[in-house]
Amino acid sequence: MSYQFNYTLPPLNAAAPKADPNAPTYASEDGMVASLSSQECIFQIRRTGEPHVMTFQVLQAMDQCREFRTLDEHVARIQSTQPALASKRDDVKRVLESLVQRKLLISDASFVERLGTSSAIAQAPMRAVFIRACDRPQQLAHLLTSLAEYERRFRAGRRYVLLDDSVLQASINEQRDLLREFARTTGCKVHYIGHAERTKIVDKLAREFPQAKATIQNLLVRDKSAGTQRFGGGRGWNMALLLSAGSRFALLDDDLRLNLKRPPFARVGLDPNPSPPMEAAFLANMEEAFGYGEDVDQDPFALHLDACGQMLGALTRTAYPLSRQALRGMNLSRLEILSAPSRVVATQLGTYGSARTENGLWLYRLEGRSREELWRERASYLRNTEAQHIWFGVAQALPKEITGFTPFTFDNSLLLPCTNPVGRGEDSLWSALTRYAHPDAVVLELPEAIAHVQESQRNRSEITRSAFAPRVNLFLRDYIQRQFGLYKAADPAQRLSFFADVLRDLAGASEAERVSNLREYLSYARADLIDRLQHQIEAATEAPIYWQADARAIVESNAKALLAKVPPRLGDWPEDIDDAGCAKALVGELDGMADALEHWPALWRHAAEQGEKLLGAL
Template sequence: MTEKNDNYSRNFSQGPTTVTAAHQAQGLWAFDNCVVFPLPRRRLLLKSKRTDNRVVVSVEVFQILQLCRQFRTLEDHIAQIKKMNPALAERQSEISQVFNKFIEQHFMISAKDLVANLQYKGRVSHQTPLFGILVRTCDRPKQLARLVKSFAESESHHGRHYRYLVMDDSRSPENRAKNQIVVGEISKNHHLDIHYYGREEQQKRITTLISAFPEHQETIQWLLGGHEEDTRFSGGRLWNYMLLLTAGKRFLTIDDDMICQTRLAPHHQNRLEISQRQREVQFFLDRADLLARTTVSNIDPIEQSSEVLGCSIDKAIHHFSAVKLQEQAFKDLGSDQIETLHADSKILLTQCGVFGDPGTVSTSWIYELEGSARSQLVENLEAYEILRASRHLWLGSSSFHFLPTTSLLSTLTGFDNQEMLPCTSPYFRNEDHLFGTLVKALYPSSVALEFPWGLLHLPEPERTWNQESLDKPENVGVLGFLADVANNSMGNCYANDSFQRLTFLAETYLGLADANEDVLTAGIEENLIHARVGKVNHLQTQLDTYQNQPPYWASDVKRLLLAGSNALVHREEQLIPEVAAGSERAVQVALVRTMLRQFASALKIWPLLWNFCKENS
């Protein structure tokens, strides 16, 4: 451990001083992630989480450094500081000297060092064969037929053959029968290795698990059982079934309303990127416009999705040897996100982009777009009226994009289930968001990889966004609440073992479920307020930053802002959207409490079920 005695207590709020021009270090830099301890006289002790170095600084210097937590050039950092604090515009040389001092003392992290740390070390790793492509389908036989035909066309084009399993969650017996016919005809007519897994096959696995663990029958039924009379969305039920079916293996999933035809991302680039930036967006006027203005690719989506799934990040970077890892790959990555980024960080999830319907419930996120996407959206009123209600767009990455965390899209997704992936809630929407959160909770050093291409997502009938959503505040939902609890609590879990981390989270959920009515109600409400405050602040920043945007764009942002602001100052009875409007708070809190208990019980037995399925596959 090295302790630095330098005292960077310069007060930048004072008037200008004469300072010799400082040499400006090149490359991308980010201020280190530090633990902060307050000291007398507005001073702070900073302790680097990365190097354990220590330094004492003034509050003013620390406030400046907090603006420099993302990897950017020092010139960009200085420009950001000037923007946030115009009074420092005349003090560039002084700020540069502080930067150089912190670089010397290793409190500024160089992206160049990250490039060196992620170079391939030539480690030998075992890669299991791909189990197959699992298709989630639910009461959409026509769209299922369209998808599996596109599999046959893709195999014919690429000359490769894979195994497909149609996992049927249809509630209608008629649709289940149609799905079986679709699978049988495609298998026969196109020689596709495709199999149907319906309620009967699923029930056999449930029966086997209950026989092995009769004491956990109720939880197993909750996780995996289908109930005809239950009208709740149950996308996670099939998700859990697939994770047990593939225990110890790698697999891909795809939804039935996709088409297996690869198209290159707009502005496609053969470059690597490691960041948390937003997905890129390009709008199209309609489906015909999208198909005409995008480029069909010769990439085999299944092959490329599975090639590096489960590999370490250094091996994956080496695999894309034609694309060199450079400093720019880390632009805008936060310094707090590199603590768990190592050469041996595993790629547990892969994802491609979406052409067509993005699958999101709300349209509010389009008002937070930047760059060319924003320009396209607001270019003229006629186009704006179409685009803001349209669900024809590109959503994804233009580069090979490694992410420390990811929000999953309903597209072709790869899962490395060689080590135990977590279950998700069988009921309610946002099951994919909860799952992604739990993957990171169990495996903090894992990463996801998005490819610079996408598949068509064309639901039938076509959907449109309801503009009335502009008058509704941000909502979290019961599974969003569970995900937020995981995010907030796992910082206090220091275990390395994934099973221990899963147990820690289960106990956290159980502890919250046992809270009294007032405490749990306050927790749900404060979590919702936190989400709404974040949205309100971001929308206000958008209005303040982009004052030159057209009034029709600003008017919609103000509608969202008003809805969010009103929800903050008026006590609402509706805490979660999964219950009928007008339901008493007690009913809503009871639902959350029940979900906390049921999901915690599921997490506790999940390793038993997963290992049993792995050993008996």
């Protein structure tokens, strides 16, 4: 056996220059290429469709300029990757300057200016603050107390709607009384929607759409059958969407509390990084968690409503400016949200107090200060892995394609899709459906957090170390993302109809095909988790042994699940289910969601035509 080693040393004059933080940076436009000859090609800018003829050597140079860097940095990189140009620095720079003139390389200042040209649009009126509640009167009492203090302080006079999904009569009575007392002390207009009120709405909609009666019932009302006793937050979500159709609204859960707080490391402006490191702080107890950061002195609803329903570019001219220096090192092809005419359909908050996650996998994706705080001492690390007393969110306003948490405010002036009425992950599923129906839709997460106090302690660490079992709504979310970019219809209702057919197509596959699809999905989900965590382990060379041991335990449990020959069970299904049961359960999930998406646009349009009448009739 023989081996040959070839070494190519970068030329001495190609050393990367010291970057001037104030110097302009440039990045190459994304585009499509077609060959014209062995020497030339045509490059069509994806954003504008403008064609340019160039040599393949120039195209190769453009490929090395995808990130926002100074021209000198681009020249050095091109020379290091193309040895034939090692002694032609001036020639390379002249070519790049010509690309700037032809607008094939865009400057950071031009990118910021282009983003800010979006015109501000008129925003829809605010309908109400909706509160999802379910058999937790003590939690609801704390939330209403904080809202009463908000009303006393800001005299906003907002309308509040309690969506009560309780089943215990004692809870129903107490929560109705709490709402009445809140109305008496604040003078605010309130509405209580329990089972009787939901039934009244369902009956009214069923008279208008008799062919959709079963779907309406499934979307909005708790079913007593065993198959629907999963978490039912999606029912309240769907009801809020119908009762606010044509307007904007806010959504709270009964275990949340005002006021909003900003962390000490919050920054002004907009973060262009589509995947920034998550930010977290870990506190010793709930008192410390509530004292972390500083209170927001603005009306929290008004703060978010100022952004909700507005063009993202218009916001960069006012509340959330984009600094051109923040673009340094960003790959232009990853800035799709900022390159397109994006509209903020929802705003997002961070959390202080208890985490709003089912597991703690996110803890092992932290970086920098947050990760060091997580693992600083063994005793605090063990406490931190339960995520009981934290601050979690972003340090700077961040636009996202898909969010994993329930948004704070929504722009429901244009058709927003429904979500699955049952199962956890209804928020992430809704976000993916919204992005699918409205390709220009983004969720803007702001660097403020709302208090979350869970009703009881949760053992997240045990779930975290177990093999990842994605829930049904996560499967649906990921299946939707695979459809992004495949359809061109401008009408969101038509897009939802398309996806309903896609779901029915999979539901109509053979049992073997459905089982294979589930196995493929679970393999991908677990392999992706393992890959991400392995990179974290390799990079965190300074990590304490207890963090490394837990990270490797997560990798090991998922690797075992990846290789195990067991039924492809999603997290919501019984643990003793077999292959045939998984295939059958998948059909039920797909058909139920397809029916919902098929009928939802007509239901939403009818609710929008009714306006406040639908709510006022209760």
